[in-house]
Amino acid sequence: MPDQTVDRAGGARTASPAVHVEGLWKRFGEQIAVAGIDLTLPAGSFIGLVGPNGAGKTTTLSMVTGLLRPDQGRVQVAGHDVWHDPVEVKSRIGVLPEGLRLFERLSGRELLAYNGRLRGLPGDEVDKRAGQLLDVLDLAGAQHKLVVDYSTGMRKKIGLAAALLHNPEVLFLDEPFEGVDPVSAQTIRGVLERYTASGATVVFSSHVMELVESLCDWVAVMAAGTIRAQGPLAEVRGAAPSLQAAFLELVGAQGRDNGESLDWLGGGAR
Numbered sequence: 001m002p003d004q005t006v007d008r009a010g011g012a013r014t015a016s017p018a019v020h021v022e023g024l025w026k027r028f029g030e031q032i033a034v035a036g037i038d039l040t041l042p043a044g045s046f047i048g049l050v051g052p053n054g055a056g057k058t059t060t061l062s063m064v065t066g067l068l069r070p071d072q073g074r075v076q077v078a079g080h081d082v083w084h085d086p087v088e089v090k091s092r093i094g095v096l097p098e099g100l101r102l103f104e105r106l107s108g109r110e111l112l113a114y115n116g117r118l119r120g121l122p123g124d125e126v127d128k129r130a131g132q133l134l135d136v137l138d139l140a141g142a143q144h145k146l147v148v149d150y151s152t153g154m155r156k157k158i159g160l161a162a163a164l165l166h167n168p169e170v171l172f173l174d175e176p177f178e179g180v181d182p183v184s185a186q187t188i189r190g191v192l193e194r195y196t197a198s199g200a201t202v203v204f205s206s207h208v209m210e211l212v213e214s215l216c217d218w219v220a221v222m223a224a225g226t227i228r229a230q231g232p233l234a235e236v237r238g239a240a241p242s243l244q245a246a247f248l249e250l251v252g253a254q255g256r257d258n259g260e261s262l263d264w265l266g267g268g269a270r
């Protein structure tokens with residue numbers, strides 16, 4: 001039984017790490033997507049998982065959230081084993097996965113009502129929370145529109161609302177800001193900052209280093225299925241002038257051909 005502590009908002013939270021991963025492997029045929037990683041992410045932090053395309057971020061998040069079975073290794077979320085204690089873990093987490101699949105023929109409001117009831121919340125509480133989330137995320141005007149007619153950014157926002165509705169302990173977001181306009185991005189930031197300030201944990205993957213640098217207090221850097229660095233933001237950045245510079249160094253992207261070999265490219269002579 002994990003130790004209990006009380007967060008700043010007075011709620012009981014576990015003192016265990018938000019995520020603890022040991023020797024996690026995943027292979028797709030010949031392709032090793034995740035090569036035996038160890039990861040410990042502290043509770044109550046805003047955590048960025050960064051890495052180049054194909055680094056293994058989505059595969060890792062899928063295994064950590066119980067969506068994809070690892071070939072080998074152990075995953076604990078909030079002190080509970082994801083694969084031995086899946087119901088306990090799923091009641092404590094919210095997930096915004098990559099390539100989010102939603103019930104397209106429900107309206108945004110119906111989708112939240114469905115998710116809330118599935119999570120075991122009473123109907124009036126679901127109504128109250130859904131109304132508030134729709135307002136804050138600027139979706140109130142579109143709440144009766146079918147999800148199939150939502151834009152990319154609106155889908156991200158309704159997915160985020162569905163992931164937050166049951167007030168999870170740990171929230172996993174795969175590229176939450178992709179396709180989201182700057183105003184909505186600012187709103188999402190505000191919601192997430194409020195959420196972590198009350199002691200909850202956000203783990204999100206992103207390619208946008210400026211965003212990670214401005215939001216996160218803890219960072220894990222992945223490349224080629226391995227963890228290249230993990231720790232507090234300042235520690236991972238080290239002496240580099242920015243997280244972007246540290247990232248390029250860590251993933252071995254310094255000194256690459258940045259298009260110099262494309263000497264025919266310029267839009268002039270064909």
Ligand SMILES: Nc1ncnc2c1ncn2[C@@H]1O[C@H](COP(=O)(O)OP(=O)(O)OP(=O)(O)O)[C@@H](O)[C@H]1O
Pocket residue numbers: 028031032033051052053054055056057058059060
């Ligand atoms: N279902 C699958 N079948 C085969 N290969 C896969 C599958 N899922 C992922 N891979 C491979 O595993 C590797 C890691 O992919 P993953 O999607 O986890 O990377 P990522 O870091 O999330 O990348 P991106 O930033 O581009 O989304 C890639 O080489 C990818 O082609």
